[in-house]
Amino acid sequence: MRGIQIVIMIIIMTGRKERVIKEIREVFSPGAERPANVAKEHSALYLRACKIFGSWRIALEASGVDYESSRNNKKWTRQRIMSEIKSLSTKDASLRPSVLRKNGMTSLVSAADYHFGSWKKAVESSGVEYGFARRKKERRAEMTAQSESWCAEK
Numbered sequence: 001m002r003g004i005q006i007v008i009m010i011i012i013m014t015g016r017k018e019r020v021i022k023e024i025r026e027v028f029s030p031g032a033e034r035p036a037n038v039a040k041e042h043s044a045l046y047l048r049a050c051k052i053f054g055s056w057r058i059a060l061e062a063s064g065v066d067y068e069s070s071r072n073n074k075k076w077t078r079q080r081i082m083s084e085i086k087s088l089s090t091k092d093a094s095l096r097p098s099v100l101r102k103n104g105m106t107s108l109v110s111a112a113d114y115h116f117g118s119w120k121k122a123v124e125s126s127g128v129e130y131g132f133a134r135r136k137k138e139r140r141a142e143m144t145a146q147s148e149s150w151c152a153e154k
Contacts, residue, residue, distance in 0.1 A: 017062070020049050024063040028070055036072055076111030078125075084108055085126040095123060095130075 023045050027035065035041040038056070049059035057067045085108075088095060097109045097119045112122035123130045 016048070017052055020045065020052055020059060021063045024049065024059060024065060028060075028063070028065045034070070034072065076107065076115065078115050081108065081112050081115060081122055082126040085112075085123055085128055089126070089128045095128065 023042075026032070027038070027042060027045070039046045046056060050056055053059040053062060060067045060070055085095065088100075094100070100106075100109050109119055112119050116122035116125060120130045
């Protein structure tokens with residue numbers, strides 16, 4: 001009886017592997033829009049592939065998909081980080097790390113912390129003034145002074 005159960009399990013697992021491979025090929029077929037985050041957009045497929053193959057990378061390789069070319073998150077370099085910061089600065093976009101994280105640029109802030117030691121050092125290395133935090137404190141001090149003078153007048 002135990003031998004029959006093992007044979008049945010092998011047949012089931014083989015069928016599952018083939019279905020996962022077929023689905024992966026469909027997701028990464030030429031002309032198909034690449035998912036930004038496979039684990040989120042195709043979570044059931046991602047989990048099944050990891051369970052059956054042991055990792056997403058092995059599942060992709062079994063499907064004939066090159067793992068590195070399938071990745072959307074390319075590695076950050078110091079030069080790429082500085083270029084992105086300069087670009088954001090010229091667009092007058094906020095350089096506050098909290099705003100960048102909220103806008104989906106967590107990888108930029110994290111890479112800057114890793115490569116430069118801090119976000120501030122990365123911004124300064126890019127030749128952009130890191131003054132937004134100081135300006136906020138100055139504005140707060142002005143507001144406090146204005147409210148105190150307003151209260152004193154009454």
